[in-house]
Amino acid sequence: MERRLPPSGRLRRGAALLVAAALFGGCGLPAPPPASGPATATAPADGTSPGASPVVTGGTPPTHRIGIRKARGTAEFFDRASGARFVVRGANDHHLAVGPDGLVADRTFAPGSYDGAAAEADLRAMRELGYTAVRTALDICQDDCIGDPAGGLRSAYLANVADFLRRAEAVGLPVLLETNDLPKLGGYVPRVEATCCGTFDGYMNSQYFSPVGLAVYREYWTDVIHGLRDAGAPLGAILAYGLRGEVWYFADKPPFSLTSGVVTTANGRTYDMANRNDRSRMVTDGIRFWLAEMRKAILAVDPDALVTAGVFAPNTPNRWRPANDTRTVPVAGVFDGSDIDFLDIHPYPGYVPLAALMQNFGVTGKEKFPVVMGEYGAFKFAFDSPAAGASGLMSWQVASCRYGVDGWFHWHYQGTDDQEVWTGTEGDGVINAVLSPRERPDPCRTKSFPFLEEDLARGATVRASRSTSDGRPRLAADGIADTIWQSGAGPTQWIEFDLPARSTLRSVRLTVAQYPNGSTRHVVLVGPSAESLRAVHTFSGTTRDGNVLTWTPSSPLTGVRVVRILTTRSSSFVAWREIALIGPSGD
Incomplete structure (x- = not known):
């Protein structure tokens, strides 16, 4: 998940981690292509389904259980032993903690922190939920990480990775194992930094485009693969090697900041x-x-391995990150002409609709390789509870099937130390359950759960006392905090939601759009019709832009058809970033 710069992959996570990867992620966009891949397939809990015969029928048996083949003109994962189609469904497995430096680090494999028995317990719990794979990273950390201060890689760290792979193999969960960046220690980084700053930047651009940078990263992968082999790791337990968690470069640093001369890469x-x-x-x-080159380094030791690379969404044509974020991401077409076996994309809900992100990725469902959603998660700024996050992620997953997405890993399986994202074990494990094959064998269909929540505002007809041409009422219920309903005038103003049917209302959440700060008064009115509204709550106090006002009645309100938010006092023109009306899913 992207944490290196403020925009996940993760716009909100940028300042938290200097080393890591995975990021973030409408109306009026072209309709998505017809469903393909898993959209028409129901995968049993073991992740396999009937398919064509295995392509490997003789000779030396392949080391890796999972391969990729063409079936009916479409690339798909399959089980080399049984010949059955393999549906990738899993979670990211990390143990995040905030260190003394204030940075978030993954402690999964750190010597002194790694707990093999606990790791196996998590893996077995995943398997019991029907998950078929797991994704983890080698190096979302800095000082107590994979790099050895004496040079190269730490043997104790690699031994822990090898132990994890053995346990995952025993449980039956292939592992997507990825790197995020060169380790801070080990002697790799100074050689890349030495390429700064005339032709290359000494960092990301150097790693991809300079001869020295590429050679150093290739050396790192060579050290990883040899180190794992020497540690006795069962390489066959690896689903694929993630060559990089997220591929991007700086558009405003050399060589791309140069406007003249020639550059040899x-x-x-x-x-x-x-x-x-x-x-x-x-x-x-x-x-x-x-x-x-990275693929060659791996296949020299592990000849039948699969390799992939991850990306967060590009920022065009639909901007979802700040315009001054100069990280530039190659589109799917660049990877489609490369040697990777499948593409790993990271769209997160909460910024712009999935259709807009897929357009940015350039994913159409017609790629020559499978596309896996290696990260998607429930940001706390977008979902006010794990149950709301589970409902949103289920809908996000189902929508991705329309683009031929062939696998999913949600961010992430367990823990409470992720300050920005609801994890799978929070809220009594609702996210892990709702996304699991055991509870939803078909990832491309939604299912009702009594504990889930739904934002009723999303399906409502929205009206307002007045609005500006670029601040229509619908923008207050699109799930995107950066779009705003603007009345263009001061109090008294109102915005009203006409629900499709009488519903049960559990809570109201208002995200403030206001400048300057000041005293405000907002009244919540509900009723069976616009003509019979009654006031049920008043927010009164000093507010500022971005505040979230939440009201939960002592018991849910039933029979609600219309909800109006009436502002009678404010220091600014009346506007709302987002209004969520929370009710039970499927009400």
Whole structure:
């Protein structure tokens, strides 16, 4: 999940971690393509389904249980032993903690912190829920991490990774094992930094495009794969190697900040920086060459392994990160022409609709390789409880099937130390349950659960006393805090939600849009119709932009058809970022 710079992958997580990966993630966009892949398939709890015969029928048996084949013209995962289609459904497994430096780090494999028995218990719990795979990272950490201060990699750390792989193999969960960045220790980083700053930036751009940077990252992968083998790791337990958790580069740093001269990159080709086409080719050629070189390093030791690479969503054509975020992400077409076996995308709900993110990714459902959603999670700013997050993630997962997505890992399985995202074990494990194959064998269909919550405002007809041309009432109920209903005038103003049917209302959550700060008064009115409303609660006090006002009645309100938020006092024009009307799912 992306934490290196403020925009997950994660816009809100940027300042928290200097080393890590996974990020973030409408109306009026083109309709998505017809469903493909798992949209028409119901996967049994073991993750397999009937399919074509295995492509490997003789010779040396493959080391890895899961492979990729073409079936009816579509690339899909399959079990090499049984020949059955394999549906990737799992969770990210990390043990996050805030260190003395204030940075969030993954303690999963750190010597002194790793607990093999606890790891196995988690893996067995995942398997009991029907999950078929697990995703984890080697290096979401800094000082107490994989790098050895004496140089190279720590053998004790690799031994813990090997032990985890043995336990995962015993449980029957293939592991997607990925790297996020060069380790801080071990001697890798200084050599890349030495390439700064004339032609390359000494960091991310150097790693991909400079000969030294690429060679260092290839050395890191070579050390990882040899180290795991020497530690006795069962490499066959690995579903795939994630060459990088998230691939991106800086558009405003060299070589891309150069507007003249020529640059020779790691692939030996020379590009004219005054030529727009050459600059574009540099990206495509360079990323593909980097992926190919990392893949070679792995296959030299593990010849039949699968490899992948992750991405958070590009920021065009639908902007969902700040305009001054210069991290640039290659689109799916760049990877489609590369040597990776499948693409790992990371769209998170809470910013813009999935259709907009998929358009940014360039994912259409017609890719030559499978596409896996390696990260998606419930941000606390978007969902006010684990139950609300579970409902939102279920809908997000189902919607992804329309784009041929072939696998899912939610962020993440357990814990309470993720300050921004509801984890799978919070709220009595509702997220882990709702996304599990045991409870929902078909990932492409929703299911009613009595404990889930639903934002009733999303399906309502929204009206207001008045609005500006760029601040229509619907924007207060689109699930996106950065879009705002604006009345364009001061009090008294109101916004009203006409629900499709009489419903049960459990709580009301209002996200303030206000400048300047000041005293406000907002009245919540409900009723069976707009003509018979009654006041049920008043928010009164000093508020500021971004505040969240929540009211939960002592008992749910039944028979509610219309909800109106009436503002009678405010220091600014009346507006709302988001209004959520929480009721039981499927009410």
